[in-house]
Amino acid sequence: MTDERSSATRSGEHPPDDSDDTPSDTPSDDEDTGESTSASGTTSHSLSLESFHDACQQAGRPVLTAGAVARALDRPHEAISEDLDALTERGALERLSVSTDPVVWYPSELEDLTDRERVVVFPKRREIIVDRPDQFTRAQLAQFAHLADGNGEEGYRYVVRPEDIWQAPHDSFDELARTMRQALGQRSRALEDWVESQWDRAHQFRLTTHEEGYTVLEAKSPEVMGNVARQKLDEEHVHAPISETEDWVREGAEAAIKRILYEAGYPVQDHRELEAGEQLDIELGVSLRDYQQTWVDRFAEAGEGVFVGPPGSGKTVAAMGAMAHVGGETLVLVPSRDLARQWAEAIEEYTSLEPDQIGQYHGGQKNVRPVTIATYQIAGMDRHRSLFDDREWGLVVFDECQHVPSDVYRRSTHLQSRHRLGLSASPIREDDRQTEIFTLVGPPIGTDWQALFEAGFVxxxxxxxxxxxxxxxxxxxxxxxxxxxxxxxxxxxxxxxxxxxxxxxxxxxxxxxxxxxxxxxxxxxxxxxxxxxxxxxxxxxxxxxxxxxxxxxxxxxxxxxxxxxxxxxxxxxxxxxxxxxxxxxxxxxxxxxxxxxxxxxxxxxxxxxxxxxxxxxxxxxxxxxxxxxxxxxxxxxxxxxxxxxxxxx
Incomplete structure (x- = not known):
C-alpha cells in the first residue's frame, strides 16, 4: 500500500533505517521533483528547494555556502553550485557575496523554514515529534497516538502506546497503516511492525452471546486461550471450558474478565448481544461542532467509549448526540444531585424530550423514566439496584467517569446495557487505576486540547x-x-x-x-x-x-x-x-x-x-x-x- 506523500523521496537522501532509533524525517510535496534528464538520456538529481531547506535544518542556519549544501546532501560541489544558480534564476533562492566567503545562499522566503510542517519519527521510542502540524495531520495522529506534550511554540510530542492501537477506530490493520502513513508522510517499517503486533493482541479475545443466552469468552487460538486466559482466570470468572478456544462465562464476571485480560496486554472485544431496551426517539435541538460529531461517530462505530475533552468543550451536548444516535432508554450516572438536576435541565433544553420523560433518582427525588439521571451512590446500593437492573437500558452514561474505578462507584458498572459512554475532562487517577476506566466503560475518544484552543472553541x-x-x-x-x-x-x-x-x-x-x-x-x-x-x-x-x-x-x-x-x-x-x-x-x-x-x-x-x-x-x-x-x-x-x-x- 503506497501513499503519494510516502512515495516522494528527496534528492541526495537515503530512506530512513528503522533498525535503530534514528529519527526519520518527513518529506513534503514540492512542485520541483529534483530530477532532470541529461542529453545522454540518463537521469541526474538536481537540487530542489525542499532539499535546500533540509540542508539548512541540518546545518542549523538559514544561510549556507555551496560547500555547506554539498556536505549536507553528500553531493559534488560543482553540481550543487549549478543547481543553486538554477534555483536563483527561478526566484526560489537569493545569493549574497560576503567578505569571509565568496557567496552564501538563502531562501527567498525565509519564513518558509519556520512555517512548514515537519514530522520526525523515533521508532524505538515510539515517539513522533511534529513541528507546526496542520489540522489534517493532527486529526490523523489522534487516531493512533497520544499527545504527550502540546506546546505549539516548540512542537508537539506524540507517543504511540499499546492502548492507542487497541482502541484505534479502524476495522483492519491495513486501514490503520494507511492512516499512519498519511500522518507521517512516510512509511516507518519498525513502527508499523510494532503497531501490527499490538493490533493482533487486541483481536485475540472476544465476548459473545451463546444462542442459549449466556456469555462466552472466545480466543483466536487454543494456544492463547491456554497460555493467557486460563492462566489468568479462575472459577470466579468462568464455569467451564466449552471447547479449546471457548469458555462459559459466569454471569456478572464480564467486567472483571475484561479488566484482567486488559492488564495482561490483551484487550477483549465485546460482541455480546445485549438488550437495547425500549426504543426512544430523541432529536437534538442544537448542531454539533465538527469535533463533537467526530466523537459521536467514533462512539457509534465502537458502541462504547469515553469522551475526553477540557471543561467547556461540550461533552454533555455530545453525549446527548450519542443518546440520539442510540435511540433507546438511557441511564445517566452522576456524582451528585446538583449535577442530576443540571443534566435534567440540559436534556430538556437541548433535546426533543418532554419533562415527563426525564426522571431523577437520588436523595431528593426518586423517579425512573425513559431517561433517568441517578447518582452513583444510589445506583450502587443493593436496595435500589433492582430498579435499574430490571430496566433494559439502551445506553448508560457515566459522567465524571474518572471515579468509576473507586470501590464505591464501580458497583454501578455492573449494570448492563448495549452501549456505554463515559465523560471526563481528565481521566487520570493518582492511584494509576485509569486503565480500569477504559475496561469498565470504553476506550477514550477525544480531541487534543491545543486543537480546541487554536480553533477558538475553548x-x-x-x-x-x-x-x-x-x-x-x-x-x-x-x-x-x-x-x-x-x-x-x-x-x-x-x-x-x-x-x-x-x-x-x-x-x-x-x-x-x-x-x-x-x-x-x-x-x-x-x-x-x-x-x-x-x-x-x-x-x-x-x-x-x-x-x-x-x-x-x-x-x-x-x-x-x-x-x-x-x-x-x-x-x-x-x-x-x-x-x-x-x-x-x-x-x-x-x-x-x-x-x-x-x-x-x-x-x-x-x-x-x-x-x-x-x-x-x-x-x-x-x-x-x-x-x-x-x-x-x-x-x-x-x-x-x-x-x-x-x-x-
Missing part, C-alpha cells in the same frame, strides 16, 4: 503560579516545627494568601471570579475578610443553587468555593480563578479548576497560590505540569513581602 487560560510569603511569623514558625500532613495544612492556610487574593481581585476589577480552597476554615476566613459567600458541602442545596444562579446571571461576580465545586456541581465559567489551596490534590483537580475559566471568549486567568519555601511549591509545579503538557502556558512569579522589600533597600 479559550486557553493563562496560568500563573504565585509564590506567596508567610503572612506572619507565627505560622512560619509553626510550619518549621510541624511535620507530615500538618505542615501541608499550615502552608495551605497561610494568612498571607488573603492579602494576595485581595490584590489579585483589585488588579482585575469587574472580572467574574472564583476562589478555590481545600479547607473550610480558610474558606470561612476568606469569606469574612472579603464579605463574600462561601459555597461548600455544608451549604444547603437550595442556597447553593441560588448562589450559582446569581453568578450565572451576572448578579454576583465573586464566589469562594470548596472542593465540592471541583466536580460535584457544574460551576459556571469565570474570567478569573484563584486557587488559594488544594495543591496537594490530584492532577485531575488542577484540570477541573483551570477549566472553570475555559470558554470561547478569551482573556481568562488562573492564579495558583503556593506558600514560598514550602512543599506547596513542588505540589504546584507537579499539578500544573499536566496542564502544561496539554498546551497551556504556565508562568511563575515570586511575591515579596513589604518588609522583605524594605530590607533589601
Amino acid at each position: 479559550a486557553e487560560p493563562e496560568l500563573e503560579i504565585r509564590y506567596v510569603p508567610w503572612g506572619d511569623d507565627e505560622q512560619s514558625n509553626a510550619y518549621a516545627s510541624a511535620d507530615g500532613r500538618e505542615r501541608y495544612r499550615i502552608a495551605a492556610r497561610n494568612r498571607g494568601k488573603i492579602d494576595e487574593v485581595r490584590y489579585l481581585l483589585s488588579a482585575h476589577p469587574g472580572s467574574k471570579s472564583l476562589v478555590f480552597v481545600d479547607y473550610l476554615e480558610q474558606g470561612r476566613d476568606l469569606s469574612d475578610a472579603l464579605d463574600v459567600p462561601f459555597l461548600s458541602g455544608e451549604t444547603p442545596h437550595h442556597e447553593r443553587r441560588r448562589l450559582l444562579e446569581e453568578f450565572r446571571r451576572d448578579e454576583r461576580d465573586l464566589l469562594i468555593v470548596s472542593r465540592v465545586g471541583d466536580e460535584g456541581i457544574d460551576l459556571p465559567t469565570a474570567d478569573l480563578a484563584i486557587v488559594a489551596s488544594g495543591l496537594g490534590g490530584s492532577r485531575r483537580q488542577g484540570t477541573q479548576r483551570a477549566g472553570r475559566t475555559m470558554r470561547p471568549a478569551g482573556g481568562a486567568l488562573v492564579y495558583v497560590l503556593a506558600t514560598r519555601g514550602t512543599r506547596e511549591e513542588d505540589f504546584a509545579r507537579r499539578q500544573l505540569q499536566h496542564l502544561g503538557r496539554k498546551g497551556m502556558t504556565v508562568r511563575e512569579e515570586t511575591i515579596e513581602r513589604e518588609d522583605d522589600a524594605s530590607d533589601g533597600q
Whole structure:
C-alpha cells in the first residue's frame, strides 16, 4: 500500500533505517521533483528547494555556502553550485557575496523554514515529534497516538502506546497503516511492525452471546486461550471450558474478565448481544461542532467509549448526540444531585424530550423514566439496584467517569446495557487505576486540547503560579516545627494568601471570579475578610443553587468555593480563578479548576497560590505540569513581602 506523500523521496537522501532509533524525517510535496534528464538520456538529481531547506535544518542556519549544501546532501560541489544558480534564476533562492566567503545562499522566503510542517519519527521510542502540524495531520495522529506534550511554540510530542492501537477506530490493520502513513508522510517499517503486533493482541479475545443466552469468552487460538486466559482466570470468572478456544462465562464476571485480560496486554472485544431496551426517539435541538460529531461517530462505530475533552468543550451536548444516535432508554450516572438536576435541565433544553420523560433518582427525588439521571451512590446500593437492573437500558452514561474505578462507584458498572459512554475532562487517577476506566466503560475518544484552543472553541487560560510569603511569623514558625500532613495544612492556610487574593481581585476589577480552597476554615476566613459567600458541602442545596444562579446571571461576580465545586456541581465559567489551596490534590483537580475559566471568549486567568519555601511549591509545579503538557502556558512569579522589600533597600 503506497501513499503519494510516502512515495516522494528527496534528492541526495537515503530512506530512513528503522533498525535503530534514528529519527526519520518527513518529506513534503514540492512542485520541483529534483530530477532532470541529461542529453545522454540518463537521469541526474538536481537540487530542489525542499532539499535546500533540509540542508539548512541540518546545518542549523538559514544561510549556507555551496560547500555547506554539498556536505549536507553528500553531493559534488560543482553540481550543487549549478543547481543553486538554477534555483536563483527561478526566484526560489537569493545569493549574497560576503567578505569571509565568496557567496552564501538563502531562501527567498525565509519564513518558509519556520512555517512548514515537519514530522520526525523515533521508532524505538515510539515517539513522533511534529513541528507546526496542520489540522489534517493532527486529526490523523489522534487516531493512533497520544499527545504527550502540546506546546505549539516548540512542537508537539506524540507517543504511540499499546492502548492507542487497541482502541484505534479502524476495522483492519491495513486501514490503520494507511492512516499512519498519511500522518507521517512516510512509511516507518519498525513502527508499523510494532503497531501490527499490538493490533493482533487486541483481536485475540472476544465476548459473545451463546444462542442459549449466556456469555462466552472466545480466543483466536487454543494456544492463547491456554497460555493467557486460563492462566489468568479462575472459577470466579468462568464455569467451564466449552471447547479449546471457548469458555462459559459466569454471569456478572464480564467486567472483571475484561479488566484482567486488559492488564495482561490483551484487550477483549465485546460482541455480546445485549438488550437495547425500549426504543426512544430523541432529536437534538442544537448542531454539533465538527469535533463533537467526530466523537459521536467514533462512539457509534465502537458502541462504547469515553469522551475526553477540557471543561467547556461540550461533552454533555455530545453525549446527548450519542443518546440520539442510540435511540433507546438511557441511564445517566452522576456524582451528585446538583449535577442530576443540571443534566435534567440540559436534556430538556437541548433535546426533543418532554419533562415527563426525564426522571431523577437520588436523595431528593426518586423517579425512573425513559431517561433517568441517578447518582452513583444510589445506583450502587443493593436496595435500589433492582430498579435499574430490571430496566433494559439502551445506553448508560457515566459522567465524571474518572471515579468509576473507586470501590464505591464501580458497583454501578455492573449494570448492563448495549452501549456505554463515559465523560471526563481528565481521566487520570493518582492511584494509576485509569486503565480500569477504559475496561469498565470504553476506550477514550477525544480531541487534543491545543486543537480546541487554536480553533477558538475553548479559550486557553493563562496560568500563573504565585509564590506567596508567610503572612506572619507565627505560622512560619509553626510550619518549621510541624511535620507530615500538618505542615501541608499550615502552608495551605497561610494568612498571607488573603492579602494576595485581595490584590489579585483589585488588579482585575469587574472580572467574574472564583476562589478555590481545600479547607473550610480558610474558606470561612476568606469569606469574612472579603464579605463574600462561601459555597461548600455544608451549604444547603437550595442556597447553593441560588448562589450559582446569581453568578450565572451576572448578579454576583465573586464566589469562594470548596472542593465540592471541583466536580460535584457544574460551576459556571469565570474570567478569573484563584486557587488559594488544594495543591496537594490530584492532577485531575488542577484540570477541573483551570477549566472553570475555559470558554470561547478569551482573556481568562488562573492564579495558583503556593506558600514560598514550602512543599506547596513542588505540589504546584507537579499539578500544573499536566496542564502544561496539554498546551497551556504556565508562568511563575515570586511575591515579596513589604518588609522583605524594605530590607533589601
